[in-house]
Amino acid sequence: MECSDRIRYASLGMNLSWEHIHVHTRYPFKIARPGASVDGVDVHRIIVCVEHEGIKGFGEAAPARYYGQDLDSVEQTLRAIQTSLPKSPEPISAWIDPLLHRFDGQRAAICALDVASHDWLGKKMRMPVWDILGLSPQATPPTAYTIGIDTPEVVAKKLAEAGKFSILKIKVGTQDDLEMLETIRRLAPDKGLYLDANGGWAPSGLRERIASVARFAPLLIEQPLAAGSFEVLRALSAQDRCSLPLIADEDCVRLEDLDQLVGIFDGVNIKLAKCGGLVEARRMITRAKALNLKVMLGCMVETSLGISAAIQLASLADFVDLDSHLLLADDPFEGLGLVNGVVTPNSNPGLGIAVRRGETQP
Ligand code: MG
Numbered sequence: 132m133e134c135s136d137r138i139r140y141a142s143l144g145m146n147l148s149w150e151h152i153h154v155h156t157r158y159p160f161k162i163a164r165p166g167a168s169v170d171g172v173d174v175h176r177i178i179v180c181v182e183h184e185g186i187k188g189f190g191e192a193a194p195a196r197y198y199g200q201d202l203d204s205v206e207q208t209l210r211a212i213q214t215s216l217p218k219s220p221e222p223i224s225a226w227i228d229p230l231l232h233r234f235d236g237q238r239a240a241i242c243a244l245d246v247a248s249h250d251w252l253g254k255k256m257r258m259p260v261w262d263i264l265g266l267s268p269q270a271t272p273p274t275a276y277t278i279g280i281d282t283p284e285v286v287a288k289k290l291a292e293a294g295k296f297s298i299l300k301i302k303v304g305t306q307d308d309l310e311m312l313e314t315i316r317r318l319a320p321d322k323g324l325y326l327d328a329n330g331g332w333a334p335s336g337l338r339e340r341i342a343s344v345a346r347f348a349p350l351l352i353e354q355p356l357a358a359g360s361f362e363v364l365r366a367l368s369a370q371d372r373c374s375l376p377l378i379a380d381e382d383c384v385r386l387e388d389l390d391q392l393v394g395i396f397d398g399v400n401i402k403l404a405k406c407g408g409l410v411e412a413r414r415m416i417t418r419a420k421a422l423n424l425k426v427m428l429g430c431m432v433e434t435s436l437g438i439s440a441a442i443q444l445a446s447l448a449d450f451v452d453l454d455s456h457l458l459l460a461d462d463p464f465e466g467l468g469l470v471n472g473v474v475t476p477n478s479n480p481g482l483g484i485a486v487r488r489g490e491t492q493p
Contacts, residue, residue, distance in 0.1 A: 146181070146183070153173065158172075245411075250482045276472075433455050
């Protein structure tokens with residue numbers, strides 16, 4: 132993998148460059164959140180490279196329009212940062228922490244810098260990132276395999292491809308939820324199910340909605356209501372919840388969001404692209420556990436490069452949802468394994484990711 136010469140900035144000792152890549156999902160990817168129910172077939176990402184002492188580290192920016200981010204805002208953020216690059220990517224938190232606060236709404240870009248710095252450090256130390264972090268991938272839970280909102284025929288086709296996965300993440304939040312769950316339970320009676328409404332359910336009738344999906348025996352429900360619907364959720368009794376854990380996603384972006392979720396949610400979905408990278412995600416995991424919140428590690432639609440960063444932390448998670456690279460038709464990277472439904476990092480230095488053989492980009 133080479134750094135792009137197209138957009139390159141250098142400080143006294145550190146270079147920063149980036150490149151736009153365009154990949155495609157194998158299926159349209161529909162979720163319930165208004166404005167996000169796009170086809171999702173075309174996925175645009177920015178691959179960031181930090182270079183220092185002849186070593187290159189790479190990270191992926193996966194901007195989300197929901198959080199006010201797009202390719203332009205990522206590039207604007209990177210251009211703003213290039214004027215104040217440190218001399219070295221290490222110590223990582225020393226330069227990433229101020230950026231998280233300065234660009235609080237542009238954490239997808241900061242994530243790419245944080246991840247590229249970790250990849251760089253691992254290559255410099257000739258160690259995998261998980262080893263530098265004092266973690267072992269041995270205890271990584273199996274990933275959920277995501278089934279987006281779709282027709283019964285397409286859902287059946289996706290289920291046929293999901294045989295190696297013991298857990299399915301089902302996108303719900305439309306009037307067709309029950310029909311889709313009927314199809315899934317008929318074809319996959321023994322799979323664990325995570326339901327993700329992406330805030331698509333209405334506050335009125337929430338109790339009935341939870342009861343109607345509870346008969347399909349899901350393991351949890353993620354973000355049932357739009358972000359900020361705390362009072363409605365707080366008013367639910369354990370019986371109203373059918374004893375199903377509720378997981379915050381859109382309600383949980385950064386470290387400072389965690390404490391207010393206690394008593395409302397049972398766990399949080401932490402995503403590197405959402406929170407700003409490995410430094411912030413590690414802190415969030417520690418704080419969530421201290422607050423007795425379960426931890427899910429999730430993803431945006433990222434390539435193997437983005438997923439390889441999150442998977443370094445996955446042994447710390449209760450639930451893993453790191454499958455988006457498997458949903459791509461043309462992932463330009465390789466290096467992750469898949470063993471009995473568990474996504475695994477390798478032991479190569481850094482993130483252990485390389486450009487897939489035969490690919491020319493980035
Ligand atoms: Mg979610």
